[in-house]
């Protein structure tokens with residue numbers, strides 16, 4: 001009797017223990033592919049990383065003429081980060097905190113030596129950066145001087161007319177000329193011709209003059225923001241949005257960096273800064289481990305198209321999509337380090353997509369990365385922008 005009971009307790013315990021081990025193993029390894037496991041190991045060798053994200057969901061910038069959501073839009077704060085957008089950015093911050101926490105200083109406090117956060121000039125990107133940081137860098141419980149789990153982390157916003165990094169609106173006369181020529185290229189004319197009927201229907205339903213892929217992109221943005229606000233968009237959109245409008249909006253975004261010159265002007269300044277940060281870190285000239293850039297869908301598209309990696313991600317990034325560029329100690333390259341790039345499709349994306357860097361082996365060394373990106377480096381923006 002006694003023996004049987006002991007045996008039973010023993011078997012139950014063994015069973016319980018096996019189950020625990022199994023569950024633990026499942027938690028650690030279960031959902032992960034080999035690629036994820038490699039990634040997890042590599043995080044231990046991470047030295048520095050740079051993150052570029054699109055702001056979270058926003059309220060529409062403006063209604064189209066026949067928009068029956070006029071009142072809702074006016075009652076919101078047009079163009080600003082919405083409440084759900086703020087939560088998206090907080091969630092993204094919390095998600096990435098777990099991946100990058102090993103880089104944080106032991107005391108958990110912000111220091112300008114260790115992290116820099118830059119934003120475009122707009123309310124929604126600044127608010128996105130702040131929401132992100134609330135999830136990304138809360139203070140440690142035992143050293144927090146405030147009654148809420150939050151610490152101030154400065155966000156530098158760049159004036160629009162000087163911003164060649166994030167919104168990339170700094171004036172460039174030569175770019176404007178090339179842009180105009182690209183909008184009138186044979187390919188785009190052919191697209192406009194093919195889309196004539198669509199433009200007509202969209203114009204009729206919106207009360208706007210929709211006559212180019214640029215106009216379609218405006219409409220795509222408005223409908224996207226209205227949907228994200230959980231407002232009901234009208235039935236007529238069903239046949240066109242997003243099935244017909246999205247490919248045209250994506251084509252417009254890609255056109256902004258169509259030629260090598262356009263890639264350099266739009267994507268070059270940020271890529272130049274990112275490379276400089278990584279080189280300084282590698283050469284131990286800087287302790288900067290984290291750089292964050294809070295931007296727009298065009299920020300991501302311009303940078304990714306300039307690097308020729310756009311076709312591995314999304315042609316029109318979702319709210320809170322993010323691109324991470326990481327610098328790792330290398331097992332493969334002597335006296336050099338590895339550059340790795342990951343893409344988060346949205347704020348729920350637990351397993352980011354590993355991006356293949358064109359013309360570079362995997363792992364891609366920092367030295368090789370610099371060579372591949374050499375044509376994008378910008379040292380004298382104004383000179384490049386002079387017209388003939």
Ligand SMILES: *[C@@H]1O[C@H](CO)[C@@H](O)[C@H](O)[C@H]1NC(C)=O
Pocket residue numbers: 209210211
């Ligand atoms: C719509 O805009 C295009 C391009 O700006 C212009 O050529 C066309 O005349 C406009 N159509 C109407 C009906 O206003």
Ligand SMILES: *[C@@H]1O[C@H](CO)[C@@H](O)[C@H](O)[C@H]1NC(C)=O
Pocket residue numbers: 308311312358
């Ligand atoms: C993406 O485009 C590059 C050229 O820029 C090409 O070499 C590559 O095969 C494409 N990748 C995919 C996934 O289509």
